[in-house]
Amino acid sequence: MAGGQPRKRKEETERTAAASSPVARVLVDVPLPVHLDRPFDYRVPDRLDADAQAGVRVRVRFRGKLVDGYLLERVETSEFKGNLAWLERVASPEPVLTPEMLAQARAVAGRYGGMLVDVLRLAIPPRSAAAEKSARREPVPAPDRPETPAWQRYQHGQSFLDALSAGRPARAVWQALPGEDWPARLAEAAATTASAGRGALIVVPDHRDLKRLHAACAALLGDDVVTLTADSGPAERYKHWLAALRGAARVVIGTRAAMFAPVRDLGLAVVWDDGDDLHSYPQTPYPHTRDVLTQRAHTAGAALVVGGFARTAEAALLVESGWAHELVAHRTEVRAAAPRVTSIGEDDTQLARDPAARAARLPSVGFEAARAALKSGAPVLVQVPRRGYVPALACGDCRERARCRRCAGPLSLPGGTEDGMPKPAACSWCGTSEAAFKCPQCGSRRLRAIAVGAGRTAEELGRAFPGIPVRTSGAGEILADVPGKPALIVCTPGAEPVADGGYGAALLLDGRTLLGRPELRASEAALRKWFAAAALVRPASDGGRVVVMAESSLQPVQALVRWDPAWYAAQELAERAELGFPPARRVAAVDGTPDAIEALLDSADLPSSAEVLGPVPLGEVDEDGSSERERLIVRVDRTEGRALADSLHAAQAIRAARKATELQVRLDPLEML
Structure with missing residues (x-):
């Protein structure tokens, strides 16, 4: 047939292999068992020879x-003895997987005992053909070095910035001063690096921080900065990612999705507030921004900044080991910039004797600080650990936790009214109302609050300070900033808005x-949240006050009162070293059924x-409900962390080849109890 001749000739053309390097090693982007974590060989047809790079x-x-x-490389021969399948087509001639990125992804996979394709899935965004056409290719002129x-x-x-300008790999743990305009400082460091023709990468916890950082960077760098965040649309994110890959933008800023950004000639990597849980990727192999950027800086010979108002034990380890140096202010500068901090214990008897505490759970010193700040025309920040109205209830007599009769979930008060009456207690799990509570232990019908949420606190403060606006910032609506006028700003940790001119006082409750x-990490996390709130308060010389409701004898409280996060981080690191916890030692958590865990060992x-x-039991069952899941902890000396990851990965590969039940393996999990 006439129509069959061209098709036959076309098929024969497609079956003609490329003249040189006819074998392509391809990493397939599909979920695979661990034992198949490797590239596969394919024959390259002659028609794809030019594009298949x-x-x-x-x-x-x-x-x-x-x-x-992803095509990893072209070679002359394959070790596979059978017939190789053909490369079907090149989706895009854009080389998105550079040798540097491949080496970096392999290093991250090795550190966390994960699979290479899983890391690349986090590192390379999905393709957008329109973005490939519209993304910039030519870099803008390097900016002038800014005044700092x-x-x-x-x-x-100043010596640190001189090192950035000279391209030296300076590594620092930066302790930002109270009230510091940290986005402006990081923008200056990035612009200094860009002025030398090198790239900079800055990763922050959330979109509010990113918005402030972008405004500061844009003022110094203009079009030489792009943002990368998972919240951006796929096309926009890929467009900015390509601008970095092509070297059209020297500075990349973003949230944890940006930790793998392909910055050309990386000269500076920065992670701000590395203790924030948002820096840990919730997808396998669960990499952490700080660890990835530390590894990248080491490999690329780049500078590194781990910055924040507080300091983690991991950052303290970088300083103690000598790998990084402290970048801190003199104590005179700290004292001049810090607010006055007062701690008040939460003893129930003491608060019961305080008439001011009966109105809104605030001791007299807290009321005095709030009144003085409001009188001076400044807003007051009130930090409450829990959102909601009354998120936890107990029996009013025996103090047993109040639970739902239907599902045994915890009871709480949702707040608000229903038919003119306050809403009754309800289950936090199933939502069932409990209007006639009766304690199964003692028979009492009285309820008491274990914890009070932001909603109830705002209501109490509104009664205690009549005529003063009360605003809340939390899960429902997070305020980015507030004007410098008298107001009470009630927020949960991490949702503190920035006040114009700073807050007059901060009350850190519960x-x-x-x-x-x-x-x-409970104490470390609490101190980080306190420092984040206290850093928004005016200096003591301007009347700034911080009142924290916690015992003054506790180390985190002492660190806050003295404004000395470095001291506390060093103490925390020493305690963890003594107890054998991260970061002093590497720890792996293995979750699975008892038989699977025993077989892995x-x-x-x-x-x-x-x-x-x-x-130990986790209180969970596997997917078919036949066996209870357990957790095994394996810890090793820090120098053998990579060996631990490799051994667990190899054991998982053996199990996968036998089609055995899968286990979840996590290295240094943040939520470890």
Whole structure:
């Protein structure tokens, strides 16, 4: 047939292999068992020879389906003895996977015992053809080095910027002063790096921080800065990502999605507020921004800044090991910039004797600080650990936790009214109302609040300060900023808006709730949240006051009163080293069924320093409900962290090849109890 001749000739043309390097090694972008964490070989047809270059996206047949993949390299021969499948097409000639990015992804996968394709899925955004056409290709002229007088407030601050300008790999843990305009300082560091022709990458916890940082960077860098965040649309994110890849933008800023940004000639990497949980990626292999940027800076010979108002134990370890140096201000500068901090214990008897505390759970010193700030024309920040109205209830007599009769969930007060009456207690799990509570332990019908939320606190403060506006900032609506006028701003931790001119006072309530969380990092996290709020308050010389409701004998409270986060971080690191907790040691948490965990231990070649703890029940069941899940903890010396990750990955591969039940393995999990 006439129509069959051209099709036959076309098929024969497609079956002609490329003359040189006819084998392509492709990493397929599909979920795979651990034992298949490797590239696969395909034959390159002659018609794709020019476009099928290392780093491009391709389409290949895998398990009978057409799937996406990345072409890693071209070689002459394959070790596979059978017939190789053909490369179907090149999805885009844009080389999105550079050799540097591939090496970085392999290093991250190795550190966390994960799979390479999972890391690349986090690092490379989905393709947008329109973005490839519209993204800039030519870089803008390098900016002039900015003036940086504010950095002179810090010891060796000017020397650090001189090192950035000279392209030296300076590494610093930066302790920002109270009230510091940290977005402006980081923008100055990025502009200094860009003025030398090198790239900078800055990662912050959330979109509110990113908005402030972008405004500061745009003022100094103009079009030489792009933002990367998961909240951007796919096309916009890919467009900005390509601008960085092509070298058209020297400075990239963003949230944790930007930690893998392909910045050309990286000269500076920055992570701000590394203790924030948002810096930990919730997807396998669960990388952390601080660790990824530390690794990138080391590999690229770039400078690194780990900055914040507080300091984590991990940052303290960088300083103690000598890998990084402190970038701190003199104590005279700290005292001049810090507000006056007062701690008040939360003893129930003491508060009951205080007439002011009966009105809004505030001691007299808190009321005095708030009144003085409001009288001076400044707003007052009130930080409450829990959102809602009354999020936790207990029996009024025996103090047993109040639970739902239907599902045993915790009871809470939702707040508001219904038919003119206050809404009754309700279950936080199933929503069932409990209008006639009766304690199963003692028979009492009285309820008392275990914790009071932001909603109830705002209501109490509104009665205690009549005529003063009360605004809330939390999960429902987070305020970015507030005017410098008298007002009470009630917020949950992390939702503090920036006040024009600073707050006159900050009241940090329910410190016992923050410090009493059953987590390894509870005290460190509480102090970080306190510092974040207190740093928004005016200096003591301008009347700035901070009142924290927690016992003054506690180390986190002492660090806040003295405004010395470095001291507390060093103490925390020493305690963790003594107890064998991260970051002094590397820890792996393995979750699964008892049989699966036992089989993993039998097959894993653990390092010599490995210490096995558990397993302990998690209170969960597996997918088919046949067996209870358990958690096993394995910890090793820090020097053997990579060996631990490799051994667990290899054991998982053996189990996957046998089609055994999968386990969840996490290295240094933040939520470890």
